[in-house]
Amino acid sequence: MTGRSEVLLEVDGLVQRYPGTRNAAVDDVSFQIRIGETLGLVGESGCGKSTTARCIAGLTRPTGGTVRLGTRDVLSASRSALKSLRRDMQMVFQDPYSSLNPRMTVADLVGEGLLVHGLRPERRARRDRVVELLDMVGLPASSLERRPRSFSGGQRQRIAIARALAVEPRLLICDEPVSSLDVSVQAQVLNLFKKLRTQLGLSMLFIAHDLAVVRYLCDQVAVMQSGRIVEIGSRDQVYGAPRHHYTRELLAAVPVPDPPVERERMRTFRISEEST
Amino acid sequence: MVRFITRRLGQLVIVFAGLVVVAFLMSVILPGDPGRAAAGRNATVAQVAEARHRLGLDRPLLMQFGHYAARILHGDLGTSVFTHQSVLSDIRQVLPSSVELVVAGMIINLVIAVPLGVLAAYRRGRPADVVARLFVLVGAAMPAFWLGLMLQLIFADQLKILPLSGQLSFGVDVRRITGATTLDALLEGNFPAFGDALKHLILPAIALSASFIAVVARTVRSSMITALDSDYIVLARATGAKEWRVVVRHGLRNALVPASTILGMQLGWMLGATVLVESTFNRTGLGAYMVTGVLQNDLYAVIGSILTIGVVFLLANFAVDLIQLWLNPRLRPRRRTSAVPLVTSPAPAGGVS
Structure with missing residues (x-):
């Protein structure tokens, strides 16, 4: 998946500065995602991950920089160009409780992309496609007429994923899609992402603060701190031989579920910290 | 249910x-x-x-x-001292005309307040928001009878485009079927009379609705702001939905529930407020009947009118409860959904909402 394949998303020098704040929320962020590749964006909360995602999706206008999807510039796109760009990149949000309109049925929620992009103009065809999508994410066709409130968090996130995949996007932007879920449900949803990525040849920008999640799913990893990308590289490189001390700190903060090992680990980490 | x-x-x-x-x-x-x-x-x-x-x-x-x-x-509200008829039959005579006025006022209320509230929320903090809020506030600050007089002065006396008062022009006559003039004209198939009655309805309806618009507009604005800030709005935009769809389909439908509660109560208040408007515009109706009752010391007429307004108020709110049930599926009692076998998740389907 790595190597010389074509670049799908190119972010260059992205800056987002909010009035009245001294530091930029996103400060000179640049990275690329190749076709079929998954980039994990990790960092503590408030470091600018979500803002970066929203800028890329054209939901907020950044102060500076460029975002290209294929050959098309996202930030200078006209209304109609933006609409067709949005067909090619869809989003999944963190909180499946607030990101699904409580007053719409699953059929309407998942079918909305099809409807607004005119992909399946006839009702019946749209319905068939929605059933197909629900099946893809592991939900029964009997969910169609139900509303989000009758689903659990994991199921809601599956609905959100089906909704995003409806228009066959090339890039899926996931903003902490599993961090509000229980650990066991997290695993199910992560496996779903992994399956869908292979099945559909998706490229993904995967935002998370959980390093284990990113390690499981991503080919490339970018570490963000205070609006900047401090380290970027392949998964093995970042996890195996972290170069930036913040990355090492993050890795060290992941607890090991075995008390003696954990104690030993913390000790060696402190020593290595003192020596640097 | x-x-x-x-x-x-x-x-x-x-x-x-x-x-x-x-x-x-x-x-x-x-x-x-x-x-x-x-x-x-x-x-x-x-x-x-x-x-x-x-x-x-x-x-x-x-x-x-x-x-x-x-x-x-037993439906006996007493006998009016003034008309020497049972208060109930008196009220039956005048109520349809008031209901007609209230319905017209409500339509104006909705047609102006909801779009203004949505616009103000959508452009919050911008000039359009400020202008919209100022506009409804001025409307609310003017007493209905004074606004009625001003409307009469401008549109009837100066511009001469709308009639001054009454329910029908001189020489136009409509047989009484329901008691609501516009409806009677329609039922009779008398379209010129319908137009005439409608013209007579416009100014009183505006005067009646002015103070109600502000409340609805502000409610819609604030609940709309909450709705527009939610994740599902951002997601709808990210999906590629047009702004109209994002604002109306996703935003407004969620924002309408608080407004519908207010509207139900306003229906009752409006019927009470006809007291001020019907006298100003010299219309028959419950309000005018009540004013006469008070002036004549006609106790049973006044109490009967108050009871009527109270009952209308109660029924309107009951209707609103039913409408909300339809608007907001979350209020409906839960269907037992966990009985449906779900393929992937063994967890019960009860969501937290």
Whole structure:
């Protein structure tokens, strides 16, 4: 998946500065995602991950920089160009409780992309496609007429994923899609992402603060701190031989579920910290 | 669903009972002797005493209340001293005209307040927001009768585009079927008369709705702001939906529930507010009937009108509860969904909402 394949998303020098704040929320962020590749964006909360995602999706206008999807510039796109760009990149949000309109049925929620992009103009065809999508994410066709409130968090996130995949996007932007879920449900949803990525040849920008999640799913990893990308590289490189001390700190903060090992680990980490 | 409706109906009965008690207490406490009013202006002391006995006014209060409540339950609101007819038949005569005015006022209210509220929320903090809020505030700050006079002055006297007062122009006549002039004209198939009645309705309806618009517009604005800030709005945009769809389909439908509660209450208030408007525009209606009742010391007419307004208020709110049930599926009792086998998740399907 790595190597010389074509670049799908190119972010260059992205800056987002909010009035009245001294530091930029996103400060000179640049990275690329190749076709079929998954980039994990990790960092503590408030470091600018979500803002970066929203800028890329054209939901907020950044102060500076460029975002290209294929050959098309996202930030200078006209209304109609933006609409067709949005067909090619869809989003999944963190909180499946607030990101699904409580007053719409699953059929309407998942079918909305099809409807607004005119992909399946006839009702019946749209319905068939929605059933197909629900099946893809592991939900029964009997969910169609139900509303989000009758689903659990994991199921809601599956609905959100089906909704995003409806228009066959090339890039899926996931903003902490599993961090509000229980650990066991997290695993199910992560496996779903992994399956869908292979099945559909998706490229993904995967935002998370959980390093284990990113390690499981991503080919490339970018570490963000205070609006900047401090380290970027392949998964093995970042996890195996972290170069930036913040990355090492993050890795060290992941607890090991075995008390003696954990104690030993913390000790060696402190020593290595003192020596640097 | 059935339980919800029975519960609401139970509440309705309780509130109605309270209303009857208050109306009765008013008849006791308010100045003016019903016995004197019934016996007539020039009656002797003995005649007044006789009238008081006939009306049961010399019995203990509790017994009086029992009789009064029993009469109301039989639909007897007493006899108007002024028209010498039963208050109920009087009200039946005038109420349709007031309902017509209230419906027209409500339509104007909705047509102006909801879009203004949405616009103000969508452009919050911008000039459009400020202008919209100022506009509705000015409308709310003007007393209905004064606004009515100003409207008459501008549109009837100066511009001469709308009639000054009344319900129909001189020479135009509509047979009474329901009592609501516009509806009667339509039922008769008399379209010129319908147009004429409609023209007579515009200014009073504007005067009536002005103070109500502000409340609805502000409610819509604030609930719309909450809705527009939510994740599902951002997601709808990210999906590629047009702004109209994002704002109306996703935003407004969620923002309408608080507004519908307010609208239900306003329906009752509006009927009360016809008191000020109907006199100004010289229309028949419950408001005008009440004003006459007060001026003539016609206690039963006034209390009957108050009870009527109360009942309309209660029924309107009951209707709103039903509409909200439809608008907001979350209020509906939960279907037992966990019985449906779900392929992937063993967890029960009960969501937290």
